[in-house]
Amino acid sequence: MDDKPPLGESVLLGVQHYLTMIGANIAIPLVLAGAMGMPAGATARLIGTFFVVSGIATLAQTTVGNRYPIVQGGTFSMLAPALAIVGVLQTSGAGWETMILQLQGAVIVAGVAEVLIGYFGVMGWLKRHMGPIVIAPVIALIGLSLFNVPQITAPDQNWWLAGLTVALIVLFSQYLKTSHRAFRLFPVLLGLVTAWLLAAGLSVAGVYSPGTAGYVDFSQVFEAQLFVPIYPFQWGTPMFRGSFVIGMFAGMLASVIESFGDYHSVARMAGRGAPSARRIDHGIGMEGLGNLFAGIMGTGNGSTSYTENVGAIGITGVASRYVVQIGAIVAIVVGYVGFVGQLFATIPTPIVGGLFVAMFGQIAAVGLSQLKYVDLDENRNIFIVGLALFAGLAIPNYVSAVGSAGAFQTGLANVAVVGPVLGSEFVAQTLYVIGGTGMAVGGIVAFFLDNTVPGSREERGLTAWEDITEDDSEFRSFWDRHVSDADAEERAPGAD
Numbered sequence: 219m220d221d222k223p224p225l226g227e228s229v230l231l232g233v234q235h236y237l238t239m240i241g242a243n244i245a246i247p248l249v250l251a252g253a254m255g256m257p258a259g260a261t262a263r264l265i266g267t268f269f270v271v272s273g274i275a276t277l278a279q280t281t282v283g284n285r286y287p288i289v290q291g292g293t294f295s296m297l298a299p300a301l302a303i304v305g306v307l308q309t310s311g312a313g314w315e316t317m318i319l320q321l322q323g324a325v326i327v328a329g330v331a332e333v334l335i336g337y338f339g340v341m342g343w344l345k346r347h348m349g350p351i352v353i354a355p356v357i358a359l360i361g362l363s364l365f366n367v368p369q370i371t372a373p374d375q376n377w378w379l380a381g382l383t384v385a386l387i388v389l390f391s392q393y394l395k396t397s398h399r400a401f402r403l404f405p406v407l408l409g410l411v412t413a414w415l416l417a418a419g420l421s422v423a424g425v426y427s428p429g430t431a432g433y434v435d436f437s438q439v440f441e442a443q444l445f446v447p448i449y450p451f452q453w454g455t456p457m458f459r460g461s462f463v464i465g466m467f468a469g470m471l472a473s474v475i476e477s478f479g480d481y482h483s484v485a486r487m488a489g490r491g492a493p494s495a496r497r498i499d500h501g502i503g504m505e506g507l508g509n510l511f512a513g514i515m516g517t518g519n520g521s522t523s524y525t526e527n528v529g530a531i532g533i534t535g536v537a538s539r540y541v542v543q544i545g546a547i548v549a550i551v552v553g554y555v556g557f558v559g560q561l562f563a564t565i566p567t568p569i570v571g572g573l574f575v576a577m578f579g580q581i582a583a584v585g586l587s588q589l590k591y592v593d594l595d596e597n598r599n600i601f602i603v604g605l606a607l608f609a610g611l612a613i614p615n616y617v618s619a620v621g622s623a624g625a626f627q628t629g630l631a632n633v634a635v636v637g638p639v640l641g642s643e644f645v646a647q648t649l650y651v652i653g654g655t656g657m658a659v660g661g662i663v664a665f666f667l668d669n670t671v672p673g674s675r676e677e678r679g680l681t682a683w684e685d686i687t688e689d690d691s692e693f694r695s696f697w698d699r700h701v702s703d704a705d706a707e708e709r710a711p712g713a714d
Contacts, residue, residue, distance in 0.1 A: 219287055219488050222540040227403070231536055232545025234407040236552075238526040238577055239291055240562050240570065243268050245369070246292040250321075250518050253304045254314040262556060265563070266446040267517050268292050269553030275508035275521045276546035280539050283504030284497045285693075287542040288484050289527035290508050295473040296325070296520040299465035299651055306462075315453065321518035322456035324466035328520065329509030332470050336503025341478055342495030344665075350588040350679040351599055351668045353492075355606040356479035356661040357585030360525050361578040362611065363656030369571035376431035376568040383413040383572025391533045406530055406573070413569045432566045439564065443556035453516045464644050466520075468651035470509065472658045473522040474502055479657055480523040483584050487528060488537035491686045497693040529577030532584060591679035591686075599677065602667045610660025617654040626650040 223231065236243075247268050251261040268291070275290035300321055307317050335341065365371075370380070386409035394401040401408070418434040420426050426433040481493045481501055493501075501523075508521030531537045552558045592599050620626045627646035652658045668678060675681050 219285075219490070219537050219539050221538045223538060225544075228538070228541050228544045229548065230404060230407065231534075231538070231541040232543075232548055234404055234534070235289055235527050235530055235542055235545040236549055237410055237562075237565075238406055238530045238573060239289060239524045240565060243272060243291050244563055246294065246297055246519055247517070249297065250300060250304075253301055254317045254518075256314045256318075260314070262443065262559075263446050263448060263452070264517070266553040266556065266559055267448050267452070267515055268519070269549045269559060270448050271508070271512045271515050271517055271521060271553075273546040273549035273553065275505075275511060276549070277543055278508065279501065279504050279523075280543050280546070284481065284493070284501030285539065286481060286484050286493075286497075286501065287488065287531065287537050287539040288480060289524040289542060289545070290505070290521050291524050292512075292517065292519045293469070293473045293476075293522035295476060295522065295651070295655055296328070296466060296469035298654060299324075299462075299469040299647070300518060302465055302647075303462045316457070318453045318516060318518050319455065319457045320459060320462055321466075322453065322513050322516050323458035324462040324513075325518070325520055326456055326510055326513035327458065327463045328466040328470040329506050329511075329513055331467055332474060332506030332509055333503055334506070335474065336499050336501070336506050339495070339499050341474065341502050342499040345478075345495045345498055347669055348665060349668065349683045350591045351602055352606075352661060352664040353479060353482050354585050354588040354592075355603055355610060355664050356475065356657045357483045357588065358582045358607065359585070359610040359656040359660045360476055360479050360483070361529075361581030361583075361585065362607075363614065364525070364574065364578050367571075367574060369567050369574055372431065372567060372571070374431050375571065376566070379413060379417055379432045379566060379568040380572040380575070382416070383409055383569045384575050386412055387533070387573070387576045403534060403536060405533055406576075410565070410569060410573060413572070414565055417566050417569065418564075431568050434564050434566060436561075436564060439557050439560045442560040446554055446556045446559075448515070448553060450514045451516065456513065461643055461647070465647045465651065468648040470520060471648070472652050472655035473520060474505070475658045475661050476525075476655070477502065477505055477523040479585070479661070480525060480528055482588070483525075483581060484523075484528045484531060484537070486584060486587070487531045491688040492683065494688045494690045494693050496690040497688070500693070525581055526574070526577045528584075529580040532580040533576065589679075591682040593677045593679070596673065596677045598671050598673050599679075602664055602671065605667070606660040606664035609663045610656040613659045614654045614656045617650060620650075626653075 244265060247264045251264055256264065272291040279290050280287060303320060303324065304317050307320060387405055390401045390408050391405035417426065417432050421434040428435065478498065481498055485493050505522060512519060512521045594600060627643065630646050
């Protein structure tokens with residue numbers, strides 16, 4: 219994590235990190251803009267805002283937060299409540315300007331709540347009761363729950379192009395990695411760019427026509443703005459509404475659980491011990507500040523750790539913090555320079571889908587690898603992991619089928635005896651968002667069963683887990699590394 223490759227190499231490696239999450243960082247603002255009815259100019263600025271927030275939040279997390287080489291960006295966990303808020307406002311005839319300001323207010327409050335959760339040590343305390351039986355399904359579900367994203371399952375999917383992308387990444391990362399250093403370091407970048415250029419050539423040749431999956435249209439790049447103005451409160455003064463804050467708060471909780479799993483995943487891929495409670499608290503607290511910043515800048519969404527970036531570390535073996543920071547600077551430039559962002563936006567959806575297949579499969583496997591510390595001959599362990607995985611896939615599927623938080627609330631209100639409590643807006647919104655998030659459902663099920671079903675610490679893997687978990691003293695925060703060192707120099711003999 220502390221390596222610093224040459225600058226030129228670091229730029230390419232950093233761009234590779236950001237290309238792995240380009241789909242999500244463009245898809246989320248496009249979905250939001252479409253739902254709100256944003257005009258084209260405002261949509262371009264919203265996409266740029268996502269990149270600027272991602273870059274600054276990543277620099278903060280890697281420098282002052284948990285210091286893991288992990289990219290920060292928009293979160294799907296907070297997209298569901300955002301769309302619900304937009305739906306409510308549409309029924310009242312509100313315009314997109316009002317919608318984005320309401321979303322900003324909800325994200326700001328959720329960010330403040332996450333700051334408190336992080337820096338008051340809530341997740342660090344919970345970690346003491348979590349072992350590999352809990353962490354394994356959480357990480358696995360981060361990958362498995364994304365198998366049905368539109369970039370993979372679109373009805374008009376170009377499976378030839380998606381399959382080619384997967385095949386190229388496999389070829390470069392697994393078969394050719396020992397033949398040349400470039401294949402080992404840049405398998406994702408090489409695979410994506412090769413497929414992208416091929417799709418562009420087929421588009422020019424007329425094989426892919428406009429509107430079909432795989433078509434590349436570079437004309438929008440030349441029509442883009444040279445400079446996109448992005449600044450705090452660019453849409454106006456945020457608006458606050460209690461019921462909207464509740465929904466966004468639930469999305470934030472789901473995001474926290476996902477990030478908890480991501481921290482363990484990136485630590486394992488980077489060859490480090492499991493994160494300490496102190497490192498987790500600093501990470502979650504910084505993500506809360508990232509959410510607060512996202513609300514101030516006006517993304518209408520939050521900021522969280524990116525699973526795709528963790529998958530890239532697993533495939534390339536490059537876990538340099540410096541590389542991720544260079545990539546973050548590139549992201550900030552992309553946000554402000556309109557034509558660069560539009561260039562990335564021309565990457566065809568099938569190629570992004572193929573990229574996701576490689577990334578998310580890697581994440582699921584890393585999650586299951588945590589079970590090496592558990593006694594898998596014990597039936598209680600197999601039962602808990604299996605139930606957590608199945609629940610993490612089945613329950614979100616049911617919640618999705620319900621259709622909306624309002625319909626879910628109506629169903630809960632009809633439950634005998636406890637209906638009045640479950641049917642309240644606060645409880646219903648929270649259950650709807652968390653119940654629709656696979657890693658949250660799986661983690662809660664595994665946490666409850668692992669801490670209530672009888673089993674020894676050795677069987678549960680807690681003894682081995684403690685041996686590989688870094689001590690709190692091994693994580694030095696920004697304050698420890700700078701202020702404490704300065705104090706030590708002042709106390710040194712001969713100091714002025």
